[in-house]
Amino acid sequence: MSSLLIKNITIVNSDYSFKANVLFEDGRVLQISDKPIESNAKVYDGTEKYLIPAGIDPHVHLALPTPAGPSCDDFEMGSKAAIAGGTGALIDFVTPKRGQSLIEATKERQKETEASEIPVKLHVGITWWDDSLDAEIESLFKDYGIKTFKVYMAYLDNIGLEVPQMHKAMKSIAKHGGMMALHAELGIEIMKLHYEFRQKDRLAAFNHPWTRPANVEFEAVQKALMLVEFTKCPTYFVHISTAESVQMIREAKAKGLPVFAETCPQYLLLDDEKYNGPFSQVAPFIMSPPLRRKEDQEALWEGLKDGTIDTISTDHCPFTMKQKSAGINDFTKIPNGVGGIYHRMGLIYTYGVLENRISLNEWIKLCSSNAAEIFDFENYGKIEEGEDAPVFIWDPEPEEVIGDSQPFSNADTNVYKGLKIKGKAINISEL
Numbered sequence: 001m002s003s004l005l006i007k008n009i010t011i012v013n014s015d016y017s018f019k020a021n022v023l024f025e026d027g028r029v030l031q032i033s034d035k036p037i038e039s040n041a042k043v044y045d046g047t048e049k050y051l052i053p054a055g056i057d058p059h060v061h062l063a064l065p066t067p068a069g070p071s072c073d074d075f076e077m078g079s080k081a082a083i084a085g086g087t088g089a090l091i092d093f094v095t096p097k098r099g100q101s102l103i104e105a106t107k108e109r110q111k112e113t114e115a116s117e118i119p120v121k122l123h124v125g126i127t128w129w130d131d132s133l134d135a136e137i138e139s140l141f142k143d144y145g146i147k148t149f150k151v152y153m154a155y156l157d158n159i160g161l162e163v164p165q166m167h168k169a170m171k172s173i174a175k176h177g178g179m180m181a182l183h184a185e186l187g188i189e190i191m192k193l194h195y196e197f198r199q200k201d202r203l204a205a206f207n208h209p210w211t212r213p214a215n216v217e218f219e220a221v222q223k224a225l226m227l228v229e230f231t232k233c234p235t236y237f238v239h240i241s242t243a244e245s246v247q248m249i250r251e252a253k254a255k256g257l258p259v260f261a262e263t264c265p266q267y268l269l270l271d272d273e274k275y276n277g278p279f280s281q282v283a284p285f286i287m288s289p290p291l292r293r294k295e296d297q298e299a300l301w302e303g304l305k306d307g308t309i310d311t312i313s314t315d316h317c318p319f320t321m322k323q324k325s326a327g328i329n330d331f332t333k334i335p336n337g338v339g340g341i342y343h344r345m346g347l348i349y350t351y352g353v354l355e356n357r358i359s360l361n362e363w364i365k366l367c368s369s370n371a372a373e374i375f376d377f378e379n380y381g382k383i384e385e386g387e388d389a390p391v392f393i394w395d396p397e398p399e400e401v402i403g404d405s406q407p408f409s410n411a412d413t414n415v416y417k418g419l420k421i422k423g424k425a426i427n428i429s430e431l
């Protein structure tokens with residue numbers, strides 16, 4: 001039996017912080033007290049440090065199959081990055097091939113997740129529709145512990161759903177008590193713009209954001225909200241990036257619609273200036289939705305502050321430059337996605353808490369507790385006596401300037417390169 005006594009540390013929960021002594025036994029919080037605790041346990045001085053619930057990253061794509069090969073971090077690597085950065089659980093995706101049974105695809109993906117060193121849940125993609133999937137959704141919900149079903153309004157040529165199919169999927173998800181996770185970008189508009197750009201031979205990497213302008217996202221959000229109103233299907237909007245979408249979701253929440261929203265550090269901290277330059281400079285930033293204007297960043301921070309946006313995920317989906325080069329002559333072939341699992345907690349601590357945009361408690365709410373509640377991670381997201389949820393110590397002192405590589409990643413570029421970051425996670429099981 002291993003025990004540890006952390007003295008004089010500040011416990012940060014999503015709703016309050018306080019100084020305490022904390023006794024752990026085999027990873028379980030045995031006692032929390034503001035008085036001295038008598039114990040023979042190994043002692044760690046927590047003065048000037050925080051004890052935080054482990055982060056949850058509710059949107060990652062590890063080893064995501066694409067025509068340019070799988071995204072370059074697998075479950076083992078991604079989970080190591082998570083642990084090193086203060087995150088204790090992930091949610092990845094099942095992406096069934098069109099016509100493939102959702103259940104078969106889920107079983108295959110569940111096997112892959114076994115390489116992870118931390119718990120991984122899955123959002124199951126509904127990449128095609130016929131009415132036989134209603135029974136599969138019911139079974140996934142009841143027998144496989146799947147709560148969320150991902151629908152892509154984009155990517156209509158391979159995994160996306162047209163609006164009428166999405167409507168049917170939403171009715172089924174709602175009927176069985178699940179939740180839809182939605183990639184809101186209008187696929188048909190993107191296809192039209194891709195066609196126009198191809199006709200004009202505008203295929204260099206910097207054209208990518210022009211084919212996915214803000215309205216492509218917020219008009220998709222608007223359409224989806226109408227369907228939420230009709231179907232009452234609880235809906236979690238992933239990677240929200242525009243001011244207009246934030247406002248629509250704010251109004252939907254005020255009306256009492258069952259909606260949740262997520263954004264990512266890249267949309268909070270980086271902007272569309274990154275799309276000026278040659279392929280080698282621009283390709284690492286090719287993601288969907290693309291980076292937006294500085295004004296959108298402000299709206300996203302306001303949305304986090306007032307509860308419109310519930311969670312901060314990474315959408316971790318990195319590719320090497322060799323993989324990105326699949327689109328050197330045609331931006332539509334550049335695999336989309338960036339990394340971030342390792343840096344998420346530190347970026348939001350540095351640019352959220354230390355810049356006074358959010359409080360310490362809101363940091364925990366947005367990076368851990370809200371996701372624990374929305375996605376049913378029992379014991380996660382709070383530090384209480386008797387709980388055995390993973391926790392980390394957060395040392396607010398260490399500083400680093402982010403470099404080219406990402407720790408615990410096979411990626412050879414890092415979109416956060418050059419940003420200063422303060423604070424570092426300490427894994428208590430290594431003390």
Ligand code: URP
Pocket residue numbers: 061183286287288289315317336337338
């Ligand atoms: O660019 C991104 N976000 N790539 C990952 C797949 C997706 O669309 O979420």
Ligand code: ZN
Pocket residue numbers: 059060061315317
């Ligand atoms: Zn994603």
